[in-house]
Amino acid sequence: MTPSLAAKPTGTDRLAALSAERYRQAQHLGSDWNETIDTLLSHRSVRSYLPDPVPHTAVELAVAAAQSAASSSNLQAWSVVAVEDPERQSRLNAVAGNQRQIAQAPLLLVWLADLARPRAIAADGGSAGEGLDYIESFLLGVIDAALAAQNAVVAFESLGLGTCYIGAIRNDPEAVARELALPDGVFPVFGLTVGFPDPAQPAGVEPRLPQSTALHREQYADGARARDLTGYNKALRSFQAEQAMPAIDWTDQVRNRIGTVEALKGRHVLAAAARRLGFPLK
């Protein structure tokens, strides 16, 4: 959403261009273009930021968008910590493996599955909040946090800001909890870097698998898998070349990422960490 003196393309042609960028193969998307659809389909993960701070009004708008997302049974079982202090960011970055985009981003948001409030409300009424002890309630908090964060991402992008999710804070949730003074029953789900994209390092739109692999009709069908993967490996190779990234087939990336316990980078003990943070996970 960079401002430009030239008129921005709209309508069917713009949708076709967005579709070509995302899928790198034929995918019909109709003619129902609007600004919101444009923002959504233009998403890219931004890993190079200008040093300018994120305006506080942008954070307030993004959190209002986050709070406007649906919440399971309206429990609002999430919250978020905005970290701007460079030293705190740096200590959190150590958990995430010292990523360049965290070192560079003026703002790091840490999204939390937050069962502390319902637990306290139950206690106020003399109840132990037994339902919170189950893995279902942990999931509920994680889902609430994810829906909220994604709305914030869309709001930030509509304002010309860029973001990148940081799953690696789950490498050591207890260290993150200590750093952010999280009470019992609050779990850090992921981070999100936010800032103005550095125009000297423009991020590309990452291609995705064909829509036919994501959308099933009436029942699950995976017949097209082998054909789709060959084409997708090619699409991703051309994206990597454009972005000066190391060349690797997606299928090899997937194997490397999920093939071993070591590749989880500490997250194989996440269940034990969550239990110590106040989620019995029954």
Next chain:
Amino acid sequence: MTPSLAAKPTGTDRLAALSAERYRQAQHLGSDWNETIDTLLSHRSVRSYLPDPVPHTAVELAVAAAQSAASSSNLQAWSVVAVEDPERQSRLNAVAGNQRQIAQAPLLLVWLADLARPRAIAADGGSAGEGLDYIESFLLGVIDAALAAQNAVVAFESLGLGTCYIGAIRNDPEAVARELALPDGVFPVFGLTVGFPDPAQPAGVEPRLPQSTALHREQYADGARARDLTGYNKALRSFQAEQAMPAIDWTDQVRNRIGTVEALKGRHVLAAAARRLGFPLK
């Protein structure tokens, strides 16, 4: 986003109105209005639908938006089943406790944490995909599915459609898996009803807790809890009255929802169900 002959308000005044509707108390949101922010802040859960089908192009656009959301390590560990067959919908609705909005909605989307594809890719390369056996990978699929679904919701709403999340399909994930022919390693995270809102039954904007309870600065702080809850109980009471809903304090709703195992409506055995569906949850 209902079309209207009158000019739609924009800018600072519109933001103030959206803030007043969402918070029912003072919350400054600045002046950075745009169409996307408007769509996000206007969200309401729609539970009354017209019988008109959802255009296929709208589903394609929403799934393109969903695929445009970030995905952890680009694993794309989610997929979605679109259910339009009324009989299949009705059988799924039995799992969810026979909800009116499911009976009425022309489209039910079931969002899936999908580790079947990475598992198959690992197997193709002679790997067991050991990393997939951990609760971390289950979470990763759930988060991927949630980010994708929320983008789809925003896309649908920008097109004038309404939605409602259905967490109650987790009341019996194995029944849902059978109905949708889900392979091993695929878990139904939530449903989503989609359709054109019935203008005779307009949905209101549900008030949320003050932003100060959701947004923490640098470290977690919950000092304002007691004061915030009194005000919020009042805000929700007035919303209930406007929507002809039963009057109940939010704090009592929370206690009822999480106070007992019975209130989980079967979801206390979710971990065992997930294990039988191919998620060891180590």
